[in-house]
Amino acid sequence: MPNASDTERPPPSPTRTAAPGPRDVKGTRQALTVARAVKLVAFVAGAVLILSFPNMAPNPYILSAGVVVASYACTATAWNFMGGFTGYISLGHAAFFGLGAYATGLLIRDLSWPPFVAWLGAGAVVVLITIPVGIAALRVRGASFVIVSIAFVLILLLVSQAWKDFTGGSNGLVVPRPFPDLLRPEHHRVFFYLFVALLAVMLLVWWVIDRSRFGAGLKAVREDEDKAQALGVPTRDYKLVAYLVSALFTGLSGGMYALWFGDLDPIFQFSILLGAYMVLMALLGGVRHLYGPLLGALIVGGALEYFKLEYGDTQLHLVATAVLLGVVVLFTPNGIIPAATDLVKRFGPQDSSIREMTAAELLERNENEARRAADE
Amino acid sequence: MSGSLLFQSLVLGVLLGGLYALLAAGLTLYFGVMRVVMIAHSAFLILAAYLAWWFNERTGLDPLLSLVVTVPLFFLVGVGMQRLLITRLRPATLTMMSVLLTFAIALFIEGMIGFVWSGTQRRVQLPYSGSNIEFFGANIAVVKLVAFVLAAASLGALYVLLKKSRFGQALRATIQHREAAQLVGIRTDRVAALGFGLGLATAAVGGTALALDATIYPSLHWHWVGPLMAIIVVGGLGSIPGTAIAAMVLGIGQSLLQVELGTTWAQTLFYVALFATLMLRPQGFFGGRLAQRF
Known part of the structure; x- marks a missing residue:
């Protein structure tokens, strides 16, 4: 490993170029396939669990709670297009x-x-409003x-309350309902799958962006916007596109919620x-991970629904949300997925890309190598 | 709009602007010393109002007397918050994460107020609640005047403290350039904690003033967050005179618009001003170059 403190670099010896021995390569490759297999199994198991949830739900109430959690997962993942990629935290995605x-x-x-045409139309409306x-x-x-994002929600709240002729004001x-013939439980079931389908589309889009040049630009903005700009990343346009994508998906989740719930206030x-x-939800799961918001939504959404069931609509759910948010911000701002992977890594083999050597050890190794090179 | 009505709402606007200016000064202090945008400021404002109401309810004494307790208490809470919570955040993401942290504190306060005193609307009843003063043909409620005098006096005291005292000098130095202040021997972490306490003390004063003539309920603070945030962005983050001027202008504007449009639509003035500022001068009308970065 060349270092700035190396005074003289030994010529590359044949033993050094083949540094990771054949056994090492095999080991890493095996570890990789194992990791990939574990991931695949986890993915299939997760997908099966989610898709079979409506059949496992003991009663329509649990099923409707599942729909709420699915809608949370959609919104949190949609939020993450902005928050996760660019690091711009918006408190106003509502x-x-x-x-x-x-x-x-x-x-x-x-x-x-027709309901689902209106739903797509609503997505277009959201994008049009979001551009300015x-x-x-x-x-x-x-x-x-953040201030602007909060202000935007507050404005819309004011307008939708005051403009009674158009929005119905506080009367709602x-x-x-898009499927008037369906019974309640069936209705929940259909919408659960619709939400999951929307979520799947979002996850796919996230995955594609994550691997694209566009995604790399967004991540550069997150890490250091000034440097990204200096390197020629069109930061403003990229951020705007990410914001629009995020808004579009959040809007679509909202529209789906409207079709499901049927009463807006x-x-x-x-x-x-x-x-x-x-x-x-996104922070708790981990904003840099594809499934972070989904995981966060399962935890937070599940907890919220449980809380509502146990304690009813008291002010305590505010306190609980506040405490959880405070704990996440203070202790795991990167989310539990990175925290868990770190924990696993501590017990697994050492990560070779991180140098865990003191300067003295490094000096000793360099000297030994130089000596060996001189011997040859 | 008749002349006297115009004058009346102008005076009311000045009275309202004074309160806004005091509260916005507190927000500017937090931002100045720590680069923290304190979403919980208005939650503390409502908490102080509740404490004033509760004090009045229990003792029957004038709610203004509760200031003797709430101002030192809030000061200590502010110092504690800075020492125990804000400094724990990583410097690299301090601004963003502090928004979330103070947001959590705001939710916590709102929830606790609702839990302890229930969501019922509360109002302080005072012997002088209904009385008015004639001022060049304008009718001014005594409580509004008391609130304004309180706000103006605190703002004046804050100004003198910042401009004349040694501590004020240290505080302003910390706001201007933290590292340079450290180099000349200012213990910036201690100054920042005290600055935070001072900021929260303005919320105590403002809340007590608010309790005099407003009906209070737990979620009221959201009605204050928007306008206050708009004021500090329009004025320029970190500039106390800028925010004071913005507070006055927007307070008067709101008061004038209220006559024509009603309270709800008049509130949108703040947001219109906010978005106009972002389009024309993103760093605010009085802010320095650092405002845009945070």
């Missing part, structure tokens, strides 16, 4: 959720579009961006709390 929900409802009510907002919000970074907006759609849940 705005897009509410916009998607209201746009779906209003397109059905006022223009009598994104251009304004992305002119600033960090804290100002009733969205007609400004306080619950444009709720800062909902935005906070998305952040909490």
Whole structure:
């Protein structure tokens, strides 16, 4: 391993070029295949578990809780397109959720579009509204961006409450059910699968972006925006596209929620709390990981639903959310997936890419190598 | 709009702007010393209002007297928060994570208020609640005037403290350039903790002033977060005079618009100002170059 402190570099000897011996290569390769197999098994098991959930749910209540958790997983994953790739934390993604929900409802009510056409239309509406907002919000970074994102939710809350003729105000907006013939449990089941399908599309898009040049640019923004800009990454356009993708998927989740739940109220759609849940779920799972938000949503969403069932609608769920968010921010800001992998790594073989050598050991090794080279 | 009505809402706007200015000064202090955007500021504001209401309910004394307890208490809480929570965050992601952390604190306070005092709307009843003062033809509620005097006096005291005292000098030095302040021997971590405490003390004063003439409920703080955040962005993050001017202008603007449009639509002024500022001058109208980076 060449080092700046090397005073003279020994010529590469044949023993050194073949540094990782054949046995080592075989070992790593085996470890890789094992890891890949474990991943595949975990993926299949997870997918089977999720898809068979509606059949395992003992009663319609649990099934509806499952639909809620699935919608949380969708929103958290959608949030992660912005939060995870660019590191811009938005507390206001509930705005897009509410916009998607209201746009779906209003397109059905006022223009009598078929439900799922209205749902796609709502996605387009969300993107159109987000373009100017994104251009304004992305002119600033960090804290100002968060402020703007919160402000956007608060504006929409105000407007949707005040503009009674259009949104129904606090009386709510009733969205007609897309499948009027289905019984409640069947309805839940269908929507559970619809949410899971939406989630699958999102995960696929995330996976593709993660491997693309575009994704690399976004990650560069996350790590150091000034350097990324200096290297020629079109940071503004990239951030805007990521913001739009994130908003689109959040809006689609909201629209799906509107079709499922059927009754919209400004306080619950444009709720800062909902935005906070998305952040909490994504952070808890790990924003840099494909399944991080999904895992976070399963934990947080499950806990929330359990909490509601046990303690009813008291103010305590606010306290619990607050404490959990505080703990995550203070102790595992990278999420539990990296924390768990670190833990596993500590018991597994040492990671060879990280040099765990003191300067004295390094010096000794360099001297030995130089001596050996001189001997030859 | 008739002349007297215009004058009336102008005066009311100034009174409101004074309160905004005090609270925004607190937010600016946090941002100045720690680069922290304190979402929980308005939650503490509502907490102070609740404490004032509770004090009045229990003792029957004037809620203003609760300041004797709440101001030192909030100061200590602020120092403790900076020492125990904010400094634990990693410097690289401090600004973002502090937003989330203080957001969590805000939720916690909201939840606890709702849990302890229930979600019922509360209002302090005072012997002078209903009385008005005639001021050049404008009718001004005494409670609003008291609130303004309180806010203006605290803002004045804060100004004197920052400009004249040795501590104030150290604090301003810390805000301007932390490393340089350390080089000349200022213990910036201690100054930052005290600055945080001072900021939270403004929330105690503001909350007590608010309790005098507002109906309070646990989730009220969201109505304050937006305007206050808009004020500090419009004024420029980190500039106390900038935020004071922005607070006055927007407070008066809100008060004038209220007559024509009603309270709900008048609130949107703050957000319109926020987005206009971002489009025209993202660093705020009085902010330095550092504002845009955070």
